[in-house]
Amino acid sequence: MAESEKDQFDEEDNEEDVQPEKRTKKIFSKELRCMMYGFGDDQNPYTESVDLIEDLVIEYITEMTKRALEVGRPGRISVEDIIFLIRKDPKKYSRVRELLTMSEELRKARKAFDEIKYATTK
Amino acid sequence: MDSPLSIQDMKPVIQSPDHTDRPNISPSVSPSTSSTKDLQKSPRKSSESETETESPDKGKSKSPSKTKASPSQDRKRKAEIDEETRQKNEKQEEERQKMQVLVSNFSEEQLNRYEMYRRAAFPKAAVKRLMQSITGTAISPNVVIAMAGIAKVFVGEVVEEALDVLELWNDSGPIQPKHIREAVRKLRSRNTIPNVKKKKVLLS
Numbered sequence: 001m002a003e004s005e006k007d008q009f010d011e012e013d014n015e016e017d018v019q020p021e022k023r024t025k026k027i028f029s030k031e032l033r034c035m036m037y038g039f040g041d042d043q044n045p046y047t048e049s050v051d052l053i054e055d056l057v058i059e060y061i062t063e064m065t066k067r068a069l070e071v072g073r074p075g076r077i078s079v080e081d082i083i084f085l086i087r088k089d090p091k092k093y094s095r096v097r098e099l100l101t102m103s104e105e106l107r108k109a110r111k112a113f114d115e116i117k118y119a120t121t122k
Numbered sequence: 123m124d125s126p127l128s129i130q131d132m133k134p135v136i137q138s139p140d141h142t143d144r145p146n147i148s149p150s151v152s153p154s155t156s157s158t159k160d161l162q163k164s165p166r167k168s169s170e171s172e173t174e175t176e177s178p179d180k181g182k183s184k185s186p187s188k189t190k191a192s193p194s195q196d197r198k199r200k201a202e203i204d205e206e207t208r209q210k211n212e213k214q215e216e217e218r219q220k221m222q223v224l225v226s227n228f229s230e231e232q233l234n235r236y237e238m239y240r241r242a243a244f245p246k247a248a249v250k251r252l253m254q255s256i257t258g259t260a261i262s263p264n265v266v267i268a269m270a271g272i273a274k275v276f277v278g279e280v281v282e283e284a285l286d287v288l289e290l291w292n293d294s295g296p297i298q299p300k301h302i303r304e305a306v307r308k309l310r311s312r313n314t315i316p317n318v319k320k321k322k323v324l325l326s
Contacts, residue, residue, distance in 0.1 A: 027248050035274065038239030039281040042296035052299045053280060056306065057244075057273050058252065063316050064269065065256045076259060082268045089314065092275045099271045100264060 028054045244270040279314060280305055 032054055036045045068081040079100065086092045228236060250266045283305035284297045293301070309315045 027252075028244060031242055031244055032277070034238045035242035035277050036281055036297070038235055038237075038242050039278045040235075040285050041281055044296065046296050046298060048299050049297050049302055052302050053277060056280060056302075057277060059318070060276050060315070061249065061252055061269060061273055062256055063318055064272070065253050067316075069257055075257075077253070077257060077261060077265050079262070079264045079268055082265060082272070086272060091279070092272050095271050095275050096268045099267055103264070103267055 026051060026054055028057065032057070242274070244273050246270055249273070276315075279309060283309055 029050060032050050033045055036050065036053065037043055041049070064082070064085060065077065067085055068077045069075060071084055072078060072081040083093070083096060086096060225233075225236065246263075246266050249270045250261055250263075253261045253266065253269065280302060281297065284301040287301045287304045287308070288294075288297060291301070306315060310317050
């Protein structure tokens, strides 16, 4: 009984023992596979490659978030901070602009659609 | 439509083979609102000069005029801006048509890959959770959208560079971690990827 308890403890410890930098739980695996195939890799990319790219992505997002916290209003992140950080990189900059523009258009379209629906069902 | 398109077939349709052209070929519907003007004002590499007109006073016409604002000058400037917007929209329309022609000639494998390329995205919930675990504050949805988009471009840059490395080393098959690591090393030296590990030494 005591031994099985100790085993349980050990298991718990092992699970939480991983350092914060190393990731054992992969959160982007499925989407990342599709993405890598879309960008030119094989239809079945190697799992180690997917893991490596996931680590890179998480490190990138973490680094960007940390920098964004310092820029502009310290302690908060706004879209302008992201845009400021990305300003030197033409691909990312134009992609962000495009995404935000489209998102705004979608919002307007949805609002107009809802208004029409409201007017016709009144 | 029977044989997959080779690079030679696609050359006349694609404007330029290097990756800096990506901002031009927008895979999405091109918004024809005035905010496309902002797109053009963004700092871009010089290869995109074809989207900018070469008029010498273009810089003056885009910035808010601080000199005398006589009505005829205003009208002239407005006409210039309208003309530029029209040209821009025309070019975007042309690009979209070219894209349509290209996609309609894809083989099935190419279509699959293109669909994955357009559709694959990072789940907004996971990105938001990750960012909130770092900041501790709430993150607005626009920021999540921007960050997910940037991350996807990041993956694209790494994978494309890794494919170049793979070809350079005359390897074949799926990408291996060694290609990715070399790709990351190259991108870091180009300052495309922020370098966390380097210690900044001011005075030594």
